[in-house]
Amino acid sequence: MKRREFLVAGSAGLTAGANATPAAVAPDWKPTVPPVAAPIGKKGKGRPKLGTQNSSDEAYLKILSGLGVSNICATLPSRSYDANWSVESLTKLRERVEANGISLDMIPLPLSSAYITKHEYPDIMKGESPQRDKSIEDICKMIRNCAKAGIPAMKYNMSILGVVRTAPSKGRGGSQLSTFKYAGAKQEPALTEAGPVPADVYWERITYFLERVVPVATEEKVRICCHPHDPGMPKGKGWRGVETVLGSVDGLKKFVSIKESPYHGLNFCQGTISEMLVNPAKEIMDVIRYFGTRNKIFNVHFRNIRGGFLDFQETCPDDGDVNMIQAARVYKEVGYSGMLMPDHVPHIEGDTRGFQAFAFAYGYIRAILQQLENEA
Template identity: 70%
Template sequence: MKLGTQNNSDPAYLRMIAPLGITHICSTLPSRKLDEKWSVDSLKRLKESVEATGIQLAMVPLPLSSSVIEKAEYPSLLLGQSPAREKAVDEICQMIRNCALAGIPSVKYNMSILGVVRTAPTTGRGGAQYSTFKYSEGKQDPPSAAAPMSADLYWERITWFLDRVVPVAAEHKVKIACHPHDPGMPKGKGFKGVETVLGSVDGLKRFVSIRENPYHGLNFCQGTVTEMLEDPNREIGDVIKYFGTRKKIFNVHFRNIQGKFLDFRETFPDNGDVNFLNAIRAYRDVGYDGMLMPDHVPHIEGDTGGLMAFAFCYGYIRALMQVLEREG
């Protein structure tokens, strides 16, 4: 496994964090649309600038971000709007082809309508602010611009996308890693008129079975997956085993929570409910060899850009990796 990051691909920043043991990166988004920054030459320059710092460029994000549909780069894909969605999927496919030609082996993306849904933050260790979600406190109004979005309709839109993109990824040998919906919502109720079909383990199982292919898998956000569970510490190992043995985990957001489905808050890796040593052993046991990285961190007063919080997470993950190394 590799210690990874996704926060900033500026060489000055990478030179600052490389001494922490970080060896691989998912870059920041090259551009919100297919333009010169997505050209093969530009992607090659990105790769060269990153790797000049000693950190390997392993992944780039597609402009399918975890934002609400009203701010999405390509809203037509999930709104089912033709001919805009045909043009959008053509552009996404061209980005994947260009990544292959630039020597970039994987991309990540979202199929998000609601974005990352949270309620008011709560105070955690040492006064840090923890991102929190309580379904009972969530504001259902106004409804999403995509509402009503039933599970069946959402699956139709996702399947339409995968039918066109997975063959291109497979042909060009670029892994495409989708992030789960964050967080999962009650089946049949949803949130703001939208069913979050990638917000349950069963939904993720269905997702990876559509257009089954070695290049179609998950940006496995452990934090988001644990948010789907009633007993995260007990259940997460089996979920890692299911997707890991099927080689569907392409990247890991290694994040911890306190709480459970519909009532949780994001913590530091060492003070959540999930035993992270057991979790990293689960990845080892299924033969996972990709990146482990933090994605969200608690907010510490005075910690501009989360640099201190991220440094703590990098060090904690590196220490866990070292335990595995010494275990053989």
């Protein structure tokens, strides 16, 4: 919920700056078969679950349970390594969630999608040593404590820009849709506080992190999943001096191969990945198959868009270009049995915190899952 409110509030500020020329097409990619690894579970036997990423407050858990939400990613325990990240505290969190009939499948690491000046550990993405080594050490402690507390997965971002949007646009019923139009958008100031970050520099920082963290996650058997850069930007141009290397399918393919491990994968934001594609309705299914058959999809942000690369709106799940029922069938096809969770719902007048929009999305996903069960 808070992330959505941040997006709406911050959209106006992202429209300022110098004009830029869009690329004509998204970065090329081609699906490769056969897969290099067996799918999660038996092919065609995936059992996706209705999930969400929300508060673990007792009252809210009861509402989620009543709406049919069976699995969650809780909110961030703390922005830095403190008592909230102790094994005892994390165990209590898991037990509180389970007491309401919900499984705690995941929690976030303090590596959020915030803009670099609001980031919890900015030195990691700025590549500032030796500070980043201490920060990475903190991240590794969090992973080890999650393992001891019985929490099987963690999500994170490798973000400098945060979530970039231009001015919102109107959707059905006058709702506000989070929107991005690269053409004519102003990039101001020309550089972020991180300075110029070309692709090779960004990859060095990502690799430095993965080489130190993935072995710990593998040892502790905790799945760590990274969210793509949102949105993808023109290759070689980026945004405000930052090349969004995790903003293309090719970039994500490279990312999951850097440090091969069954515990290193993606927080597969279907909406963000659709934003990377020229024709999401046709292309997204093969992208799901590519990463799904390689066991690299650990969580799914099940959201829809209208439009495509460099020009899109975020919509309700039933109101975009992608056939979400077919997408769910493909997750099942590749053996995915993790969470399908709503994300970035439109802002509807009177629904000040997005609760009603999210409730609509929960019901929509639950209906799809029932359809899949009936088809089985």
